[in-house]
Amino acid sequence: MTDTQKTAGEENGEEWILRLYVAGQTPKSLAAFANLKRICEEHLAGRYKIEVIDLLEHPQLARGDQIFAVPTLVRKLPPPLRKIIGDLSNTEKVLVGLDVQPRK
Amino acid sequence: MHNTEQPRRSARIELPKSPTGIQGLDEITLGGLPEGRTTLVVGRAGSGKTLLGIEFLVHGALDFGEPGVFISFEETPGDLVSNVASLGYDLNDLQERNLLAIDHVEVSRSDIIETGEFDLEGLFIRLGYAIDSIGAKRIVLDTIESLFSGIANTGILRAELRRLFFWLKDRGVTAVVTGESGEATMTRHGLEEYISDCVILLDHRVDDQISTRRLRVVKYRGSVHGTNEYPFLIDEGGFSVLPITSTGLTHAVSSERVSSGVERLDAMLDGEGFYRGSTIMVAGTPGTGKTSFGASFVHAACLRGEKCLYFSFEESPDQIVRNMQSIGIDLASHIESGLLKIHSSRPTMYGLEMHLVMLIKQIRERQPRVVVIDPLTDLIAIGSTKDVKVMLTRLIDYLKTNRITALFTHLVHTRENLAPSDLAVSSLIDTLIYLQDIESAGERNRGLYVLKSRGMEHSNQIREYRITASGIELIDVYVGPAGMFTGTARLVQEAKERAEAEAMDEAIASRQRELERERSIMKARIAVLQNEFASREEELQRMIEAESHRQRMIDADTRAIERLRKADAADNDKQVQVRDAGVER
Numbered sequence: 001m002t003d004t005q006k007t008a009g010e011e012n013g014e015e016w017i018l019r020l021y022v023a024g025q026t027p028k029s030l031a032a033f034a035n036l037k038r039i040c041e042e043h044l045a046g047r048y049k050i051e052v053i054d055l056l057e058h059p060q061l062a063r064g065d066q067i068f069a070v071p072t073l074v075r076k077l078p079p080p081l082r083k084i085i086g087d088l089s090n091t092e093k094v095l096v097g098l099d100v101q102p103r104k
Numbered sequence: 105m106h107n108t109e110q111p112r113r114s115a116r117i118e119l120p121k122s123p124t125g126i127q128g129l130d131e132i133t134l135g136g137l138p139e140g141r142t143t144l145v146v147g148r149a150g151s152g153k154t155l156l157g158i159e160f161l162v163h164g165a166l167d168f169g170e171p172g173v174f175i176s177f178e179e180t181p182g183d184l185v186s187n188v189a190s191l192g193y194d195l196n197d198l199q200e201r202n203l204l205a206i207d208h209v210e211v212s213r214s215d216i217i218e219t220g221e222f223d224l225e226g227l228f229i230r231l232g233y234a235i236d237s238i239g240a241k242r243i244v245l246d247t248i249e250s251l252f253s254g255i256a257n258t259g260i261l262r263a264e265l266r267r268l269f270f271w272l273k274d275r276g277v278t279a280v281v282t283g284e285s286g287e288a289t290m291t292r293h294g295l296e297e298y299i300s301d302c303v304i305l306l307d308h309r310v311d312d313q314i315s316t317r318r319l320r321v322v323k324y325r326g327s328v329h330g331t332n333e334y335p336f337l338i339d340e341g342g343f344s345v346l347p348i349t350s351t352g353l354t355h356a357v358s359s360e361r362v363s364s365g366v367e368r369l370d371a372m373l374d375g376e377g378f379y380r381g382s383t384i385m386v387a388g389t390p391g392t393g394k395t396s397f398g399a400s401f402v403h404a405a406c407l408r409g410e411k412c413l414y415f416s417f418e419e420s421p422d423q424i425v426r427n428m429q430s431i432g433i434d435l436a437s438h439i440e441s442g443l444l445k446i447h448s449s450r451p452t453m454y455g456l457e458m459h460l461v462m463l464i465k466q467i468r469e470r471q472p473r474v475v476v477i478d479p480l481t482d483l484i485a486i487g488s489t490k491d492v493k494v495m496l497t498r499l500i501d502y503l504k505t506n507r508i509t510a511l512f513t514h515l516v517h518t519r520e521n522l523a524p525s526d527l528a529v530s531s532l533i534d535t536l537i538y539l540q541d542i543e544s545a546g547e548r549n550r551g552l553y554v555l556k557s558r559g560m561e562h563s564n565q566i567r568e569y570r571i572t573a574s575g576i577e578l579i580d581v582y583v584g585p586a587g588m589f590t591g592t593a594r595l596v597q598e599a600k601e602r603a604e605a606e607a608m609d610e611a612i613a614s615r616q617r618e619l620e621r622e623r624s625i626m627k628a629r630i631a632v633l634q635n636e637f638a639s640r641e642e643e644l645q646r647m648i649e650a651e652s653h654r655q656r657m658i659d660a661d662t663r664a665i666e667r668l669r670k671a672d673a674a675d676n677d678k679q680v681q682v683r684d685a686g687v688e689r
Contacts, residue, residue, distance in 0.1 A: 021226060023225040023226065023229060028221050028222065028223070031220075031221075032220075035220075055225070055226060055229045056229065059229045059230065059232065059233035060233060062226050062229055062230045062233070063207060063230060066209065066210045067226040067230070068209050068211065068224055068226045068227035068230065068251075069222045069223065069224050069225075069226050069227070069255070070222060070223060070224075070225045070226045071222060072222075072226060080215075081215070082215060082217075083215055083216050083217070084216075084217045084218070084219060085216060085217070085218050085219075085222045086218050086219040086220035086221060086222040087219070087220035087221045087222065088219055088220055089219060089220035089221070090219040090220060093217060093218075093219040094217075094219055096217070097217035097219070
């Protein structure tokens with residue numbers, strides 16, 4: 001894969017909206033956020049937006065995205081909706097889950 | 105403890121319970137599910153787990169002022185609402201009134217990827233949010249095992265489930281958790297490991313194409329509970345369990361009497377009829393009029409203004425009404441006035457137990473004073489002798505406890521001997537009336553006798569009865585030196601006797617007439633003799649008169665001669681004296 005062969009999203013100038021559901025500032029949620037930030041910077045620099053939702057503050061929002069585990073990462077855009085649960089420590093799995101082609 | 109008299113006993117605190125409001129279940133669990141704890145309801149698909157959960161919440165909300173949360177892992181709220189709408193529960197209304205909250209937790213592995221550490225805090229937050237939003241006291245998780253299909257990391261899942269149940273206990277909500285029955289373990293994923301307070305097993309078995317639902321309280325920590333398997337019913341009124349056990353032989357009895365509806369039958373029963381609250385069986389061979397006896401009894405009860413419930417397993421209500429009309433029993437008017445309800449169902453519709461649950465449910469709803477089951481035989485036919493006895497004992501105990509007078513009809517096939525199953529049943533019966541065909545001289549007649557009747561002096565006589573256009577009519581059978589006769593033979597025998605009596609009367613009359621004639625002959629003879637006597641007397645008189653006349657003639661002649669002879673005076677005086685004496689005589 002060359003530099004010109006970027007992800008489909010990049011070519012289309014598509015915006016990624018990622019929502020991370022956490023429950024308080026637990027080590028797991030902090031780790032998840034840090035991992036997500038790193039992955040996005042690496043693979044989706046400039047094209048992503050991360051919303052962090054703390055369910056302790058907004059419990060009513062858990063229902064909308066069918067959240068039962070935390071942390072849960074939801075890919076709101078581009079469609080289809082995808083969910084990854086866990087602290088996102090396995091980058092490869094996260095990339096597969098988000099359907100992001102890794103940058104070489 | 106201030107009471108030192110009985111420190112041990114007063115230290116025992118009754119476990120607080122949360123009533124389910126489900127008919128029968130609260131009786132089995134002696135009050136309901138353990139309050140503030142978690143109850144596991146286990147059953148196969150379609151065994152009624154979800155419904156039990158819904159009823160627990162609906163009754164809690166409507167009857168006990170405890171709002172509830174339903175967390176569905178399988179059905180969507182829309183499906184749930186429409187599924188239970190047929191049972192008369194309006195979940196939307198309850199949600200609007202903040203008595204119920206439904207949350208659907210969708211778990212599907214296909215769109216979920218796991219990576220790294222996580223926990224189920226999200227679920228906890230959702231539960232907590234739902235509970236807090238309406239101040240719920242009850243919660244149902246149906247069925248939480250779905251999480252196992254959505255989460256691959258069972259290590260985390262199990263740890264979280266354990267935490268969840270502790271958390272529920274901490275929140276102080278009374279929880280019902282449903283689980284699918286597993287092969288080796290009680291539930292497919294071993295939920296029973298986490299929930300140890302109360303476990304209820306629902307079972308749905310099909311024997312001989314007849315399904316029976318049964319419920320069993322497997323364990324109930326800290327409380328006594330009924331341990332049997334109890335049949336239960338799910339129908340348009342929801343969930344109801346038959347909790348009756350055969351332990352209760354403590355019902356109060358009544359010495360009040362009720363009429364059987366057949367006047368002369370009452371006369372055979374000590375002159376007053378059945379005891380109120382007793383159990384009566386009318387057993388008979390086919391075509392002996394068992395239904396007519398049942399209808400007469402109901403008719404009499406309705407005329408007394410008592411509510412009646414008539415269960416028919418052979419005829420439809422209309423058919424019974426029509427047939428009884430033909431013997432002068434107007435059941436239609438009682439149905440119209442609301443006193444009588446005829447409930448017809450086919451015996452093959454459910455198993456024996458389900459029938460009894462149905463019977464008891466109906467009785468409970470209607471609270472009748474008189475119940476007729478016509479015939480009991482059909483129920484007996486669908487169970488084994490043992491089952492029948494157990495279930496009938498439950499039914500009869502229930503009826504007796506509620507002081508309901510019950511009349512069962514029972515079809516017997518053999519004329520002389522009762523079958524073993526009949527005997528098993530008959531020991532539960534207080535008054536057993538036996539209807540019998542009596543065949544003789546080319547015709548069939550009906551005879552009735554009271555085989556037994558507990559607690560009263562009853563007639564030992566066989567009565568013939570006829571079903572006429574004006575009801576059942578009992579007649580004395582002819583019992584005489586020539587044997588027992590019924591029907592036409594009785595009439596013939598009676599006519600024969602009448603003829604004999606008439607002949608005897610005739611004989612006496614003719615002897616009387618003969619005597620009368622003899623008397624008149626005798627009188628005639630007397631008259632003849634008297635006449636003869638009188639004529640002889642007359643003759644004698646005439647002779648006397650003739651003689652005296654002759655004497656006078658002689659005297660006259662003598663005087664004439666004397667005058668001629670010129671006799672002296674002295675002689676003359678003598679002559680006069682003689683003449684006077686003759687006149688005097």
